[in-house]
Amino acid sequence: MSETYYFCPLCITANVFQTYSSLFKHIREYHRDDPSFGIRCELTVFCGFRYSTFDSYRRHIYRCHRSLIDSSDDSKNNISSGIDDIHFMEDFSSDASFNDESSIADNSDSSIYVDEEVDEMEYNFLNMNPITVPVKEDKLSLKEFAEFYTRVLLELREYHLLPQKIVQCISSFISTLLDMTFKLIKIKTSTSAFIPTNDLDIVFAQVISIINSISKNEYQFLKQCKNFFNYEAPTEIILNKNEERAYYIPLKQSIRTMLQNETLLKSITDNINSFSNYVAKDKDLILSNRQGCCIKSNMSRRENSNVLLLKLYTDGISVTNPIGAKRDFHKFTCFYYLLDDMPETMRSKVNSIGLFCMCYSKHLNDQNNAKILMDVLVNDLNNLQNEGITIACPSSRIYLVFSTVSADNLGANEVGGFQKTFSSGSFCRHCLITYEQRLIPLTDISFVPRTKLKHDMVLSQVIENNDDKIIQGVKCCSWFKNLVGFHPTESLPPDLMHDVAEGLCPLIITALLKEAIQQRILSYAQIEERTSSFNFGFNDLSNKPPPIKKQHLTNSNVIGTASQRLCLFKLLPIIFYDIIDELALFNLYTLLREIISYLYAGIMRKSWLPYLDALCKSFYSLMVELLPDHVTPKVHFLTEYCRSIEKHGLPILNSCMRFESKHQYFKQIVNRSLNFKNPLLTMSKRHQLRQCLLNKLASSRFSPSITVYSSRLIEFVKFSIPIQRLLKKYVNETDSISESLSIYYHDLKMKQKSVFVYDLIHTEEIPIFCQIHHLLKINEKWFAIAEKLHTKAFNEKLWAYEVEYTGTLEKIDIEHCLDLFPHCLDIYVVKETYYINLLVRLTKR
Known part of the structure; x- marks a missing residue:
């Protein structure tokens, strides 16, 4: 085989190069700045364009001839050739024939997701014949190719409404596929200098066969996902009637696949060991749920030290079919799971939450259906706890221990077998208070807590009576009565999101603003104007609440998400700084605000609990005195948190907030697929497809990362003199320094x-506090140049810290900026004074 040589067309003397990569390097080093730069690309018969600048030539080479400058030798790609290719194509051809276009067009399963309903317009489009090129083979040219590809992108963008980034991603994938095809051709013809036309036909036929095969129907698509991505299909559960079904994902395989990621497993192990070391040094700290007495009891049953905690969550999702004669309302009950020992940077990601089961909520109203489903789920959970999981790690077997079930109050009462009404009887699952007793101040009485022994005695009486009569709030057996480690009085912690963010915060906001109106301090219009025109800081902007209008206050309903309501509650004294202390109910706000500062803390101390308990009782008693008509069950639930912390650990770790975010994914699936024939199958299947993709990308999914979308090189001398003095001991004037306006650290945006x-x-x-002035990359490491702020005082009226600038600069590693509090804050100006509003109480480990 003759060798190929390359000549530089820009040199006066003919320089010869054995590889194109060496020629390209020569052009870049010696000719890129030539004022008369001009070169014609003749690397293939399809090229021939002339480029007048090196940058335009370089872009063309990287776009069209990247394989020529790749450092890796083509021989490394030979691993996919030969016998492996033959076997691979035989596997494809054994399932179906791919070359018959008419069979694809007539196949009723040509859609990837065959169970999706579509509207009339899209239905007509999808039933069109496959896209073909109406040009005779001898007249086909690059113009027709460009026209066809433009049509494809146009349909993706404007008909299927795919975002531009998705279209660009598809284009990138197509380019990669074509590049792989070119390399396959090179491998097939590596033994000859000539490329027989027959070999080209074979290669392209195989490529087209693969593409048609994978996208032909649902069966082929799922089969390849299983082969390449370890896709695990949801398991169907037939309930009491044949048409009633549920779908669940066996936990053992799902968690095994997750834990096979070495980065994740190491992070969990390091997190557990780190917490153990901190607690050993300071026994007053509360860092994780492992310190709850109920969870300690569950862990004590397992002698093996390789134990991870498994948390469950259940809630309902509501979706509406908006089209056609089937316009109706659908409600599903979902069960999720989460590894409770994940570091906060991982457990806060929605993708870390796994799907366990989905079913129609109405089917669970039938006791037989509920029993069939729960027997399957409980058996799966018990097998997981008893047998553990074998993975390739230093310790070959890891055991899972059930910790708690997170849910809203209605869902928790249903799971635990308690009454599902909160307007009569013993409505609390934590103690024996009755609805009539809720107006008794806790200074005069304390309510008896529920215990395992008392609950089991009451439950026995309910079962013995068999008359559907509720006794002390107990209605029936728990769904998870046979689950190892579960008990209704010990495994259902309260939820901050529903109790506080969606319950007490809007209640106090409404009461304060109504008082301002009744006292003629503000009008409805002024309240709406202030809440709509307030300048929220950048870090609070994502949770900016909608304006408060007259109808909201009239109906005592502050609209918005839980995060938006909490943000409004936090900034209420700053928004209404000039009138807030004139309100008689302001003491309720300050009490609740201090309570929230403890409950939302990521680290607590045991010594705080007596004071927190006193605060909760004071708030309850003051509510009974000032707002007796607004003493709802959630006001009482607040008094149960101290006992819950002792049982279950930190309240913020048992919050439903992140689990609720998981719902949005399923709602998007239903809204986009418009499938209301079997939405359970579609949602569970699409979730598993997404998970198998994420597991394949697990290295980037769980690894710590700093993401920078744009940065610029900056010379050392361009910095101000104080910054030069600060950096002089760390860098040389010749070192490369990059600056960015913002970076993402564990998906949290940090900006100047x-x-x-x-x-x-x-x-x-x-x-x-410190305020970031610059975000710099020095010697491949990111730092913040920040100015220290002097904390002058704490303003109880605004519930914020008053600060002033000091001019003192610090160089701080980005990875240590968020050690004490994992969020960025904003500075607000009130009467020319600077304030920082901090929601939680902080303490050092």
Whole structure:
């Protein structure tokens, strides 16, 4: 085989190069700045364009001839050739024939998701014949190719309404496929300098066969997902009637696949060991759910030390079919799971939450259906706890221990077998208070907590009576009565999201603003104007609440998500800074605000609990005195949190907030697929397809990362003199320094002017803040150049820290900026004074 040589057309003397990569390097180093730069690409018969600048030539080479400058040798790609290719194509051809276009067009399963309904317009489009090129073979040219491809992209963008980024991603994939096809051709013809036409036909026929095969129907698509991505299909559960079904995903295989990621497993192990070390040094700390007495009891049953906690969550999703004669309302009950020992940066990701089961909510109203479904789920969970999981790690077997079930109050009462009404009887699953007793101040009485022994005695009486009569709030057996480690009085912690963010916060906001109107301090229009025109900081902007209008206050309903309501509650004193302390009910706000600062803390101390308990009882008693008509069950639930912390650990770790975010994914699936024949199958199947893709990308899914979308090189001398002095001891003037306006650290956006907690000082643990001035990359590591702020005082009226600028600069590693508080903060200006509003109480580990 003769060798191929390359000549430089820009040199006066003929320079010869054995590889194109060496020629390209020569052009880049010696000719890129030539004022008369001009080169014609003749690498293939399809090229021939002339480029007058090196940048335009370089873009063309990287776009069209990237394989020529790849450092890897073509021989490394030979692993996919030969016998493996033959076997691979035989596997494809054994299932179906791919070359008959008419069979694809007539196949009723030509859609990837055959169970999706579509509207009339899209139905007509999808039933069109496959896209073909209406040009005779001898007249086909690059113009027709460009026209056809433009049509494909146009249909993707404007008909199927795919975002531009998705279209660009598809284009990139197509380019990669074509590049792989070209390399396959090179491999097939590597033994000869000539390329027989027959070999080209074979290669392209195989490529087209593969493409048609994978997208032909649902069966072929799922088969390849199983082969290449370890797709695990949801398991169907037939309930009491044949048409009533549920779908669940066996936990053992799902969790095994997740834990096979070494980065994730190491992070979990390091997190457990780190917490153990901190608690050993300071026994007053509360860092994880492992410190709850009920969870300790569950873990004590397992002698093996390789134990991970498994948390469950259940809730309902409501979707509406908006089209056709089937316009109706659908409600599904979902069960999710989460590994409770994940580090906060991982457990906060929605993709870390797995799907366990989905069913129609109405089917669970039938006791037989509920029993069939729960028997399957409980058996799966018990097998997981008893047998453990074998994975390739230093310790070959890992055991899972059930921790708690998170749910809203209605869902928790249903799971636990308690009454599902909160307007009569013993409505609390934590104690024996009755609805009539809710107006008794806790200074005069304390309510008897529920215990395992008392609950089991009452439940026995309910079962013995067999008359559907509720006794002390107990209605029936729990769904998970046979689950190892579960008990209704110990495994259903309260939920901050529903109790506080969606319950008490809007209640107090409404009461305060109504008082302002009744006292003629503000009007409805002024309240709406202030809440709509308030300038929220960048870090609070994502949770900006909608304006409060007259109808909202009239109906005592502050609209918005849980995060938006909590944000409004946090900033209420700043929005209404000039009138807030004139309100008689402001003491209720300050009490609740202080309670929230403890409940939402990521680290707590046991010594805080007596004071927190006193705060909760004071708030309850003050509500009974000032707003007796607004003493709802959620006001009482607040008094149960101290006992819950002792049982279940940190309240923020048992919140439903992140689980609720998982619902949005399924709602998007239903809304986009418009499938209302069997939405359970579609949602569970699409979720599993997404999970198998994420598991394949697990290295980037769980690994710590700093993402930068844009940055610029900046010279050392361009910095101000104070920054030069600060950096001089760390860098040389010749070192490369990059600057970015913003970066993403574990999906949290950090940008210039944002504030973070730098230190806690004195016994009172007063926070010291820093404001970011620059985000710099020095020697491949990112740092923040930040100015320390002096904390002057805490303003109880605004419930914020008053700060002032000091001019003192610090160089801080990005990875340590968020050690004390994993969020960026904003500075608000009130009467020319700077304030930082911090929601939680902080303490050092």
